[in-house]
Amino acid sequence: MDRTAPDTLNAEAIREDFPILDRKIGGSELVYLDNGATSQTPQQVIEAIVDYYTQYNANIHRGLHTLSQEASIAYEEAHDTVADFIGADGREEIVFTKNTTEAQNLVAYSWGMNELGPGDEIVLTQMEHHASLVTWQQMCKRTGAEVKYIPITNEGYLDMEAAESLVTDDTKLVSVSHVSNTLGTINPVDELAAIAHDHGAYLFVDGAQSVPTRPVDVGALDADFLAFSGHKMCGPTGSGALYGKKEILEEIEPAFYGGGMIRKVEYEDSTWHDLPWKFEAGTPGICEGIALAAACEYLSDIGMERVQSHEESLAEYAYDQLARCDDVEIFGPPGNDRTGLVSFDVEGIHPHDLSSIVNEHGVAIRAGDHCTQPLHGTLGVPASARASFYIYNTHEEIDVLVDVLHEAREIFH
Template sequence: MATTESDVLDVERIREDFPILQREFDGTQLVYLDNAATSQTPDQVVDAIAHYYRHTNANVHRGLHQLSQEASIAYEEAHDRVADFIGAEGREEVVFTKNTTESMNTVAYAWGLAELGPGDEIVMTEMEHHAALVTWQQIAKKTGAEVKYIPVDEEGYLDMDAARDLITDDTKMVSVVHVSNTLGTINPVSELADIAHDHGAYIFVDGAQSVPHMPVDVQDIDADFFAFSGHKMCGPTGIGVLYGKEHILEEMEPYLYGGMMISKVTFEDSTWHELPWKFEAGTPVIAQGIALAEAIDYLEDIGMENVRRHGEQLAEYAYDRLQEFDGIDVYGPPGDDRSALVSFNLDSVHAHDTSEILNEFAVAIRAGDHCTQPLHDKLGAPASARASFYLYNTREEVDKLVEALEATEDLFA
């Protein structure tokens, strides 16, 4: 694609694929900066969903008729497409769930309840999303395991010296977010994987904020488990991915039971289907999986390295513009060392008020604790405002954000 102000993407051309970005509110065009919560969906992905329902709609792996055969092939090929996208060895390592949270819970219940007990340790970070923190916290309560947290320093980085001390031979699972959805920090997950493996522990990487924004190879990371969601990467809601190394998934027992995931059932016992189907009980996310494959095609046509550079450039530009305010707290690493989001608070203005006023300017951001309440407690902020960027955002939209924040500041002066 041709280059623009970002020196990477033809953003104006890309925006044509997202009609929702042309919406106006009271005559003002939408500025959508809430992509860390959910991205917008291009026409190509919407068309893929519609095509499935109009031409191929049938249940998979259950019928010998033509529609079922076509749907089954498309659904299986979607697993292959995801496996290729993240560097997995094959579809056996790719389980479709409904979101990152379900992927976390699948491992926590299928592996954690069976393998953890008193004396075992789970190590997380202070910047974990509730999807990980709450899940492993509750599993620890059920099993008697202990949870430890790698500290976050004042700049928003992990204290890696503390990580080396906290991860011990008693550690069984290290669960770490790849990119913080509050700080924008890109964590050294490969280094953490090495530390975990040196102590015989597994590592689970939460990739909800990384896979949409940068090239990811789970084998390069050496992740044992990895999870992400389709709706943050131009795909539909209702589809998540759990990657797991094949030998680990083979050893794990499923925790959802029913149709699709069985091999043989008698009145006395049951055996399970081959991977990945043994973890996909019931009618699966067929249309969503097919649409996720289309979203991956869309992103790879643009180039994930280009997506990464564009998002990081916007985040750095926004970080620099926000420094123009005298009374502002911007959280996380410097602008040139973060992913595609910036969280902040104007002095004496609650984040919810900031979001409400920005909405009057048709600027959509997120306000709240972003499912990281313990991290916000550490930051000394009950909530923060967050602007998050994607491949269709522009510097002009960052400028509109700043203009709206100036008006907010004036209102509360």
């Protein structure tokens, strides 16, 4: 069945690619609205995983036999596919990781541990995911550098005037979430890149919520680093990638050592392999990398412009439906200016209780701080509920969520 129309995405047809959506929870059809945490996996990616393990499962770059050669070629070509997906110049700029968090840590230990010291600054934002905030916070504690935070406005946007004053010649790196996983805010990464580069600083982009949901071109963004996770974009868990400009990756030292990343080893010293293998020590997630590439191909076939349009339509519709409820507080920008997620609070019902109640009706949403504890402190709430959408979600599923919220009110009030 055709999964696309000329300018729109056919969600009903896409749903046929996802076996898990046939499940029933508590006798109700599954309504999966926790895609900001982990998306579901289409049959096409599942088949790529099965094909690897049933046809050419072997270690890479270490054997001359047929299976090793086939696995090596598939794994190398997976880097090419991912590079094309985000507009990188080639496989040399794509390092496979387990997830966005590992990519952040890789840069922190490869570059930050060697380059940061007292007097240096790292600039983050108040809406950063713990993957960024905790990593750079702790790296600064180790090196004596200082962490500074770009504040958010009451509407949930970055205060760009404050950003211009916070980034100085002492700033070595600015790290920003391209899309906030709590607020749905789409941050002006290209503007932040220009500010950072004017002061000789690098820009690290957390693309965990943007790469799965919209066209991302690292060249247009002028990002020095960008990271994302496969499990949020139809890929398997334990898969992700770090993009880095080639000239930067060539210059910095690897964080992990061992087999696969070396060119020559002697008792006294060692030299490193070419990019990107220099940063992929040991046996990597071969299958995971191949499956990540399959997910990129799946999304490319749909068209990332269609994915973005569908997500934004769902977000605006959900925002409008929830905004009609007097006892619901929605966090972040208005519905027509956010990506495909809505975090909210229902007066008198703790998000954990709310999540449990809607789950009884087959609706899966997130509840908690979404790995943004400091941001929730800024918002004045300990936690929130979050509905996050993807290519297989429909407006009708949002109606189901809103109807179930009414039932939750009756239980508590």
